[in-house]
Amino acid sequence: MAQSIYMAGVLVGALVLGGLSDRFGRKAMLMWSYLQLGVMGTCTAFAPNYASYCVFRFAGGMALSGFGLSIACLVVEWIPTPYRAITVAITGFAYTLGQILLAGVAYAVPHWRWLQLTVSLPFFVFLLYSWWLAESARWLVLSGKAERAVKVLQRVARINKRKEEGEKITVENLRSNMKEELAGLKSSYTISDLVRTPVIRHIFFCLSVVWFSISFSYYSLAMDLQNFGVSIYLIQVIFGAVDFPAKVVVTISVSYIGRRVSLMVTLFLAGLVIIANIFVSTGGCDGVMGGVSSALLHALIAPSGHPSIRLAIHLTTHLPTAWLRQTGLGFGSTMARVGGIVAPLVKMMDEYYPFLPPAVYGAAPVVAAVAAGFLPETLNRPLPDTIEEVESRWAWMGRDGQTEGRREGGI
Template sequence: MAREENFKEELRSQDAPRNLNRHEAAGYPYSQSLKMLLRRLKVVTTKQDDKFANLLVAVGEFGTFQRRLVALTFIPSILSAFFMFADHFVFTAQKPYCNTSWILAVGPNLSEAEQMNLTIPRAPNGSFLTCLMYLPVPRNLDSIIHFGLNDTDTCRNGWIYPDAKKRSLINEFDLVCGMERKKDTPQIVFIAGLLIGSLVFGLITDKMGRYPAILLSLLGLIIFGFGTAFVNSFHLYLFFRFAVSQSVVGYSISSISLATEWLMDEHRAHAIILEHCFFAVGTVLLTGIAYSLPHWRLLFLVGGVPAFPLISYIWILPESPRWLMMKGKVKEAKQVLCYAASVNKKTIPADLLDQLPRKVTKASVLDFCKNRQLCKMMLVMGCVSFTISYTYFALTLRMTALDVSLYFSHVFPGIMEVPARLCCRFLLQKIGRKWSLAVALLQAVIWCLVLLFLPEGLKSVKVLVLTLGEVSLAATATVLFIHTAELLPTVLRATGLGLVSLASAAGAILSLTTIRQTLSLLPIFFCCVSAIAGFSVSFLLPETQDQCLSDSLDHSSQMGNKVGDMTTEDTSSDDMSEEAAKNTVLNAQILKLDPYPVSSTALGRINEGEADSQAP
């Protein structure tokens, strides 16, 4: 063994100058290579400190098991978008007229036009009034035609919709003539469900596990999403929408938690980005289906049928081993990890499995108040989430005020959100989570400012700016969820995501209830102020790129200090001398961090040395 070590040391000393000459011949910038090497060294050190990361490496960082797990999130994401925005397409505008079928008793052969001409008063411009009718009189048809009718009243026997091309909730439940305000109620009820579901499912996901929370939310999509097609009253419709909204946010929280805890590094971000991209695809599909279907009940039937195959998730969806480990369920965690390794055709060393901690880690929602570092992070993330939601809904309502086609206002942003979110992937890799969030928020600030100073009359330009603002905010939301999931500890990850979603729902409700009151530029000014505030506080969040996930509250509270130390180390590295840079490059060669291969002759000598050392 001593002979082998001496030979390897000699080999290193011979190869190192040659590799350094390669750097010098190419004019390799030492400062850049030094930063890259320091970063890679920190990544290696971080992974060594995270025992669970070592396990995931042994299981396979992104093998068949992980790819299948990511693919399983696609269909529920499409359905979530389908059920989330369905309200926008079931209130197709219908022009009502009073039901005056009483005249058919004296004139059964009257056509619909003749019936309306005799029984419905006209406006000064000659059009029929929609909410008034002539009262019945005890006269025959000839007398009514000759003398006409005089006494009017509001509709007594319901309404008819002769110009309606689709069956919507308006003509299903007669939301007309003083009942128009009820058209806004489902959207407010849905967001209220998001608000309550964020807190409820956040707690359920952390207490019961990611697996049962996902199954519970999928069950809610099946029962309340598909079941909406069979409601027989408007109040029952509101109840079903309230219930399905909780399932939508519950799936979002639990699926992000599961993907975050099963995947590593860039794969984790890619999985959440793809999940949100399929959410945008669901919006586009919803628009196309709603345009082609003649009845609102068919819309929920078509959207609910694909939810039934999701019952198979009972047998194919895994639990998070990190969550099992924190709950002291070491045996179950080992079983899940071994199964994942078998799917990836890997073998986990027994000593790695034995290193799993057996201590149960307890935490509650009150820890967000007790833990100072965690409290600060939650306040910042909640502020950013509130800003994104408030501004997004404000821009959406502004688009509605411009009388833009309902289908265009959903298809165009939905299509653009996919490349926008995919671009976040490169931002996250190049500049990290913290700066990616700041850049995305800065874009939203810019579009809001442009909209604020646009002159009146440029409708097409305003529509374009509003669309770009919505797309920027959608991408910002994706980056925020990635950053939030990585910042929070495993024991409170879902609860924290729920609180962030709660802040988002609060921003949406405030936007819906206040911005509808005015069409002036004041709401856009408030959007600019809130976006600037969110942009400013986002710099208070620590960076999580290439950092191991925190499992306990102690680790989470130390993250800010650790990241600060690393930043200081990066800054001070620029002042190192050229000789120190050379030594760092040489050491990296020895540690095999650089991609320069060892020659085949040298490898043969190593093999010969190992064979000699093993000979009797």
């Protein structure tokens, strides 16, 4: 129940903090999320009772969403298209390293209160160094702050030892280079823009199914670490160890084969491994095999989209304009959080039918793999600037069934 309450906080954070990121900026929301994670984590460590523990964890879950959404937007809006996959891979390796370190820290600090405090205090350090990060220049321009965007770009040019090129940047040529996106801006957008046109509605629906299924299955695995009859610390290390080669394979796959095919294959294989775990008993040799097979499952699921950054890249490269990207990211993340909330509740069914939870957990990625098959491929495609561009680029997905759009999309 505490896990479901925590995931409910992550859901609320996706709904609330996603919109605030669009209003106040990606960097500002990232810094606020760091502060909230540090404060709420510290309060959790000193929670006097179960009710206050759940309240603090709920607030910490909200901050986690703000962190994930802000990082995802900064990556998409700063990193050029050819280098986006490798950048996501590097952030993924950092996440994996954290998983491995967590096993060692938890072994050294066995009491949960001191462990909670130990992993919460570093967020105050992250808050301090986040002042150095650069705000999204794209967001600044689209928010009417072109002068500030020029200063940010010139600072980045100096860091990259391209000072002369940076000094040539002016408000006029910056607006000229983004004239298509600026021309596509409406005075205001609404949530209905995510479902108003056929292609964006199609993409948004498919990605929502995928995101729900990934989170649903991932957290079913995360809650099952203690049920294999072997050391929970060892299983955690195995998870991290298999994650490194898995992320290398996935990075190469999404860079050269394509994002759609990579997502379909990993989701389908993940579903099969979950279902296969029905036939693995706990304890002894079978328990170790169950742990290893679950580690393999983790290797399949995590690179295909769990933490939010990886699937966020897939979502944000399909949607035009900063507002729709952020709103779509927020609602897609909301679907993932719904999956995280439901996952612990489905686990309760094993008291009556032990085979039922893994069957349900395994069916979800298979269904998601089918949904992913209906997505367009965005490999080496620039970010779309307008709704009309998305609709024309993938016209074959619309109601008119035009074949020109299919050829243009390279599918």
